[in-house]
Amino acid sequence: MDSLRADPLDRLVSGKREFGEFGGVNASVEISTTFTVLEADTLPAIFNGEVGPEKGGCYVYGRAFNPTVRHLGRLLAALEGCEAAYPCSSGMAAISSTLMALCNSGDHIVASNTIYGGSHALLKTFLPTKAGITTTFVDITDLDAVRTALQQNPGRTKVLYTEVVSNPTLRVADLRGLADLAHGSGAQLVVDNTFTPFVVTPRQFGADVIIHSLTKFVSGASDIIAGAICGSTAFIRSLMDFHAGPCMLLGPTMDPRVASELALRLPNLALRMQEHGRRAAAFATRLEALGAAVTYPGLPSHPQHALMLAQANEGYGLGGLMGLDLGTPARANAFMERLQNRHGFGFMAVSLGYFDTLMSLSAVSTSSELSAKDLASSGIGGGYVRMSIGITGNLEERWKQLEEAYLFTTQLDPSATVPYRAVKVRCGPSGTVEQLLSWPSLGSFGGQGPLEAAAAAAEGAGGAAVVAAAVVSGDGGEEVLEVEAVALSDPAVDGDDSDVSSVPSPSLIPTAVPPLPPPQLVAALKAPASPFVRCQSPLSRVGAGDNGAPAAADGIASPKKDSGDVKTSSSGRPVKIRRTGSGEIHYVALRSPTAEQVTTEQYV
């Protein structure tokens, strides 16, 4: 227990130092899957368990033990204050192997009702069906409910399962209370500490087995899928038993190259956790001051704030995860899109622990395995956004982005649906246009006014709207220049991005952009690989319109400079065009390759 009083970083660095084979400062990577012996009778002795890598024998086969994977295991065990650890191929491999090791057919588990969706599905459907292991789900913060559930199946309940900080609701488990209840019922407390490495040491509070998805904060770069099981030496050995160990027989083995990578990331994980926590705390506090429904264990308003403080190791913050309930999926989507597509604040993506912010709508992503009833009982609302706060960029600038997106979102009508189709296109130096992204949108780019007007026009006409941003690539990289909205009245073209107008800035767009000759244009329009083509050179070079600009593609009336009017194209499409820059106007006509009706005359 002494070692548990030490700081986790001290524990991590005070273990046996593993140098490289040639004296390198880092441990070598042992890539071999099989190992030679000097005497023929060593192998039978290894298989009989009489000798092993640290018992006068040697390594034998990579699925059992590999020196590099073992090295990572020792580091993880030190981090978690455990005797031993087994690194494996994923977090789910760690969870399923642990539960298979601790439970037999007919056994029972009591689990938290808010846990990662994959873990929930494993417990709720997979294990009962495949292995006859059943689970009762409870609110893990209600110790009376946990006690009752543990007493339901005397002698059969082998595991009490929880996450330290729950995914995605960020409820905090009372580890000491749960360990006492589990041990009092003859069960083991299995704890998933994926959200809070360094921050919490569950072993200190009596947890028996600690699980990690190393895919998250430990990797820190969203480039590795991996997991780990930490516990007593006897338990880890049982996982590796040649005849009955789930890690030996189900084979969730970690590749040694992955183990080496992860071992190198552990020493700086402490600093990363501090920074994730510092930023999450700042954003949560400021959002709450704006009146946001924010969940963060570091906020005094969090129901388990005091418990979180009591369980946290000093100096590592209180975690990088934050929840924000925006009320409706549409609002939540608009919020995330705006943060990603307008501000570059982070990414709409599942997972967590990445160096940039990741955000996802839990109910339809990482918790989508839960039924509507289970989502409701877990407290996961349809507009709940889980945010894994990144450590990149200037904190104050990031806050401005977050604040803007939040305030924008709260102004949206709560019943808003998604009226736009947003298209991001790139104008290349040679005048080519390619589509970068396309997505349904409530206003990812630009101001609300023109986009809302376009959407209203589109809705009035029974169609969809297209929003386009021109992105110019050049020596200075990519820059989103302008935003336009085109409302499409024709339901048949709804969603195929048929028309987009963009208004790039003159300094970044080459002036001499030749129009595509008709045969090539038609070919391009029909080519499946290139549904988006440039078909119009800058308007000022093509002819005169009502503001000196020419008639535009598809017979659309030319826009006035800075016009905010909704116009009607000759094909009956209402069009909203706003010129926000001072440069030449480019039209980009976009047409699905399946649109056979296109005539070249419309475009030249």
Ligand SMILES: Cc1ncc(COP(=O)(O)O)c(C=O)c1O
């Ligand atoms: C808390 C938690 N545990 C386990 C897992 C599963 O990890 P992996 O994807 O590495 O299998 C996840 C995945 O999101 C998770 O969030």
